[in-house]
Amino acid sequence: MTFALRINGQTRPVDAPPDQPLLWVLREQLGLKGSKYGCGIGACGACTVHVDGQAVRACVTPVGAVGQASITTIEGLAGKASLHPVQQAWIEEDVAQCGYCQAGQIMAVVSLLAETPSPSDDEIDARLTNLCRCGTYTRIRAAIRRAAELMKQGVA
Secondary structure (H helix, E strand, C coil): CCEEEECEEEEEECCCCCCCCCCHHHHHCCCCCCCCCCCCCCCCCEEEEEECCEEEEEECEEEHCCCCCCEECCCHHHCCCCHHHHHHHHHHCCCCCCCCHHHHHHHHHHHHHCCCCCCCCHHHHHHHHCCCCCCCCCHHHHHHHHHHHHHHCCCC
């Protein structure tokens, strides 16, 4: 079946069965390798992308369920002239260790901050369920705080 997916501001035609996970369409058909395969059951979050601004796990989201929604991957997050404030905060706080989960972490944090601009520790714990095998959670939390500051300052 052919789908016209709106990805990172562009409409891209893809041919896939409706039950094929969005992750495989993004990675294998469209060459968008930022979203990673981690667990395949939606538990780890390495595959997190946005569908109409909401963080979703692409490994368990069938391409047929996306419809006309707007999809944003890590490759489409930054503006043409600057990084997204969350990406900037990630660099400033030196979050990444191995880096495998970081695209999914960043996408989850962008969604969190869009809904809760100044999250408490409890809100971060409840909403940010992505896993980091390196255990950079302290730096992730610092980057969330820094990104919230940058966003309040209008840095984008």
